[in-house]
Amino acid sequence: MKARITVTLKNGVLDPQGKAIEGALGSLGFEGVEGVRQGKYFEVDLAETDAGKARAALDEICAKLLANTVIENYAIELADAKSGK
Amino acid sequence: MKSAVIVFPGSNRERDMLYALETITGVKPVPVWHTEHEVPDVDLIVLPGGFSYGDYLRTGAIAARANIMAAVAKKAAAGVRVLGVCNGFQILCESGLLPGVLMRNAHLRFVCKNVDLEVANANSDFTKKYAKGQIWPCPVAHGDGNYFADAETVKRLEAEGRVSLRYANGTNPNGSVNDIAGILSARGNVMGLMPHPENMIEPLNGSTAGRGLFESVLEAVA
Numbered sequence: 381m382k383a384r385i386t387v388t389l390k391n392g393v394l395d396p397q398g399k400a401i402e403g404a405l406g407s408l409g410f411e412g413v414e415g416v417r418q419g420k421y422f423e424v425d426l427a428e429t430d431a432g433k434a435r436a437a438l439d440e441i442c443a444k445l446l447a448n449t450v451i452e453n454y455a456i457e458l459a460d461a462k463s464g465k
Numbered sequence: 466m467k468s469a470v471i472v473f474p475g476s477n478r479e480r481d482m483l484y485a486l487e488t489i490t491g492v493k494p495v496p497v498w499h500t501e502h503e504v505p506d507v508d509l510i511v512l513p514g515g516f517s518y519g520d521y522l523r524t525g526a527i528a529a530r531a532n533i534m535a536a537v538a539k540k541a542a543a544g545v546r547v548l549g550v551c552n553g554f555q556i557l558c559e560s561g562l563l564p565g566v567l568m569r570n571a572h573l574r575f576v577c578k579n580v581d582l583e584v585a586n587a588n589s590d591f592t593k594k595y596a597k598g599q600i601w602p603c604p605v606a607h608g609d610g611n612y613f614a615d616a617e618t619v620k621r622l623e624a625e626g627r628v629s630l631r632y633a634n635g636t637n638p639n640g641s642v643n644d645i646a647g648i649l650s651a652r653g654n655v656m657g658l659m660p661h662p663e664n665m666i667e668p669l670n671g672s673t674a675g676r677g678l679f680e681s682v683l684e685a686v687a
């Protein structure tokens with residue numbers, strides 16, 4: 381089973397990299413960009429075929445390593461077990 | 466005083482640390498490779514500076530999950546002094562031995578220069594050889610030293626005297642909240658700091674003020 385995980389900074393946590401990207405977009409002439417927040421994206425392949433068990437395992441994977449929950453949130457998206465193969 | 470220095474792939478200040486510990490304590494420290502499951506019986510465990518695992522994922526994140534860190538956590542729980550410098554501080558935060566996190570420097574640049582440190586708590590096992598309010602020069606060299614924790618945690622650290630060192634005279638090099646340069650664990654036996662006291666121990670360094678930190682531990686464990 382495949383999973384897509386996005387890790388994003390929590391609201392209120394300063395994101396200097398996002399700010400720098402926002403500034404660069406302004407320099408390139410893109411108008412109306414009101415904010416940029418940078419995050420991370422992971423694709424994880426699991427042997428598990430049960431969606432519930434997979435989600436539980438991914439939850440632990442995210443909390444223990446992929447995200448630092450002091451400053452980051454994470455979202456788990458499971459690909460359909462059939463189409464994901 | 467017996468000491469150990471934990472070495473990870475990508476550590477690069479372990480030799481400076483080994484040299485400083487031997488020079489100041491008079492006893493050769495033991496280097497311990499990260500794959501080990503046990504830390505030898507020592508009075509001080511040091512996590513040195515560097516770029517463990519190339520700073521992949523987040524600084525210190527992978528190293529914090531290495532075999533040896535479970536053993537370090539066990540020792541810390543038993544009251545053994547643990548010191549993390551620079552990447553070592555990042556590892557301590559990632560492993561949960563210290564609260565908060567070290568984020569990318571606010572100005573996004575790597576900083577390598579001397580800063581002024583003010584001793585905010587001179588009662589700790591790591592700072593007792595200094596006077597409260599004493600200001601001393603110390604080098605920093607990092608890209609991710611911007612200390613951050615939620616407002617409640619910062620308030621608690623301040624109220625409990627767990628901010629041990631602060632950047633002074635406007636030299637905060639990274640945007641750290643409350644100019645925090647170093648913090649202590651609740652019990653006071655674990656300290657992390659971004660600056661490198663091990664590089665301020667001989668006249669050739671421009672100052673020997675960094676010795677005070679190691680001499681404090683020496684006195685604390687005596």
